[in-house]
Amino acid sequence: MTALSPHPGIPTGHSSPTPYGTPGSVDPTAATLRELAFDTPAPPQESVDALAAALRGAGLTDLTVEAVDRGAYSSDGSLFRIVPLGIVFPRNAAEVRAALGAARRLGVAVTSRGAGTTLAGNAIGPGLVLDFSRHMDRVLEILPEERAAWVEPGVVHATLQRHAKPHGLRFGPDPSTNSRCTIGGMIGNNACGPRALGYGRTVDNIIELEVMLPDGQIVLLDGKNDAQHFPRLQELVGRHLGLIRTELGTFSRQVSGYGLENLLPENGFDVRRAFAGTEGTWGVVLRAKMRLVEDPAFVTTVVLGYPDMPAAADDVPVLRNFPVTACEGMERRMLDRLIAQKGPGAVPALPAGGGWMIVELAGDDPEALAAQAQELAAASAAGEFMVMPGATSAPIWKIRADGAGLVSRTPDGRDCHAGWEDSAVPPEKLGDYLRELMQLLDDKGMWALPYGHFGDGCLHMRVDFPLDEPDGRERMRDFMFAAAELVAKYGGSVSGEHGDGRARGELLQRMYSPAALELFSQVKALFDPTGMMNPGVIVDPDPLDANMRLAVNRPGQLLPVRTGGPAGGSHAAGNHGGHGFSFAQDDGDFGSAVHRCTGVGKCRSDSALTGGVMCPSYQATRDEKHSTRGRARVLQEMVTGDLVDTDWRAPEVHEALDLCLSCKACGSECPTGTDLATYKSEVLFQAYKGRLRPMDHYVLGWLPVLSRLAAPMAPAANLVSRIPALAKVAKKVSRIDPHRTIPTFTRDTFTRRFAAEHPDHTAEAPRGARREVREVVLFADTWSNFFAPRVLQAATDVLLDAGVDVRIVPQTECCGLTFISTGQLDEAKHVLGSAVASLDATGDAPIIGIEPSCTATLKDEGEKLLGTEAAARVAGRTTTLAEFLLSIGYEAPDLRGLTAVVQPHCHHSAVMGFAADRELLAKTGITTQVLGGCCGLAGNFGVVEGHYETSVAVSELALKPALDAAGEDTIVLADGYSCRTQVSDLSEKKGVHLAELLAWGRGVLSTGTGTD
16 A cells, blocks of 8 residues: 655654554555645645545545545644645544554544644644544533543533533633634643633643554553653653753743653653643544633623733733733724724723733622722722623623634734734733834834733734735744744743644744754654654644745636725726625735635634524534635635636535525624625626526526516416425426425515505605604515515504604615625626615615615625715615614513514624614513524525525524424514524414514504515
């Protein structure tokens, strides 16, 4: 069998004594794949096929070597790209051993991966990737008496917290990625998070580790009997005691290199602790017994304002004198970025300052905590402060958690990159180090925004390395080595918690002596004599500028989609037909837009735990290629890489995008604003330009036009849905899933009835003829007008009851959403442009949207697609019913005693937010269960043939269980037409719109206006 050399510098056939006394070996006939290591193409197909055959021959079944999957796994949260040969999802230790055995025989590198949220590039590799997050993701046992838990490596941090919480316990360290990072990954990087001050690092919370060494041997590490397993390692350490004592373990956040200080005699030769932070280079974690701590009864957050971040850093030694569990630094520019994205309401009120320290105190006595908070503030050098007890501090901690995404771009739109995002110095030196570091950035002409775990001396930032310029890499290297020398000057570490990975391994030569680096190599050789375990990391590291993932378009059929500005303008030469959307925030470049995804992986978070929507199909399938990040990686391959054809019609691209629901949640929930709904529409537009489309694009995409034609002859048109044989044929021809019902048209549209009953309330009617009262323009969208006019009538009833004059645009207008979602963007511009022109001509009254998806389109896509002043004016005037009613002091009906399951439309949550609806419902007194996540239908997605199973699976995450558990009298509140359709398709219940609920509660609900 042909073997494949895993990494440059690791010759095939190499062997050396292992720490447990048996030599390792590989097939001496191995061919080399050295060319894969440094900015070279994806591995040849024969190597992929050889690995697949070996894995299947070893009995492994859950694996993939498909290009779309390898593209999704080609990067993590870092700046690097390495395409693997294949991915295995092991179910147990036996399958891990089988995978390692196949890799040994072929000489293939092995990389362990959890959620792939690392910023250092240590979860990617050129050979076999073992993804533990699919199967080996269980909390095996909670031991409350021992305050411990046995977990598998792929268990998500937040999942462990959920299991521990009923026992009053929690896992102490909590990185900002806690909603998706895995415990195995935390062990690999020795992750810490903001609360390491109170609960220690991951290494401080390991009780036992069960690990598999590269030869397949399983060892249980308990910190007591480790020496009997590793006599050669103990001997090696014994020869270097002085070196280890002087260079390693000098302060808590010295994470770089190997933690060999744990192997000193005075530390009990604790291989268990030394294994933490080895980044998968010594072996594989199979199980871990982790320490749990008591969940504090009360927490209080003190927010301290300072003139700037260095001044805040100077105060760290004072603040550490108090029993704080967290002490985080956050710069004003981070909040400015969030305000620019989501408006002033996205940021809570904070003390004055250019930077803040967010300090958490925990304890059992709230009065004592309040007193401690005041004492801490008085002792600090802060100008102003604010005390936020309990959950009131959640908004500020959420902003801090999204830091990596919020600092990923400069204010003028340049990309900022990880690399120097994780340095640390002894806390008392942080202020001086930060001043010199910011000066170094200025000297090098670079920009970065500092934040991080100031209480531990750990600093996070992303730097705008000019990697798109000819000398960009050279300038990056120059800065990185200068920064490494600076951090070494202060006795610090190039990594404080993320690990060295590919980003900083080359910098260890500036931090450690040659003797220390040689010792790391010898230790690595004892554990992994063939160099198969995560090569290029820590020992024999890759150059820090190798294998970069950059937004550089390669020659081919696909050229950058450039718009020349918000209104369209000129195209790049040879663009072959222009663009659909304007990627104004990305210099008009589709390639730059898809590279917005930096890989922080928030799209992998469990929506049941976070209450978010992103990403519905990933929530259902747990498949990386169906996450926002995975799809972005495949699109990046289309534009920049070589794994996918440079063609808008590349099968891998359409496979990755097929299950995207276009829910728009990623556009708002992703910290970097990676907007897959927009990217999908652009891909479909470019792929089918001038070509025959799938039939569902014509039927569902043109449904607004078909509705206008069908409404006058509704009884005849509705025969298709009422006669089973006709319905079956119609669904087959139209590519509509057979499980779905065909909607029935109403002949009595709202616009027709309203114009007949209120001729002086159309947009063209003389305004002077109306009463001097508030007035609004009610947007009669396609769905409500042709399929659910009762909703528009209910909204009218509510508004009239509130003393508001209602006008409409008499002619039928459409927002164009169905054209957008099917990528028919030329038609979308025409249809949306007509609607915008009609609405813009109505003056300056608020425009009330009733269907959330159409309201969101007016507020969002209008400017993106049209880029006109009229679109901007309409977007500014458009509001939801709840937002408007709150703005006028509406007297809500008394609905106390009633209960409702509330399914927010995903576009509503993503674009407008659901806060106003929550507030208005609270005023009614109704008891609500507001669901997180998407209903699963999502416009045309769940209707199309082949999507039904995924649609139902998405509904089963939140909606379906809530419907099944709801009582007979429970109201199901769903403003979206698609959400109400999903409710009726999957249950015996019927959804109602907020307007109907309010009109009914006020006793003003009209009847006889049609149903959906």
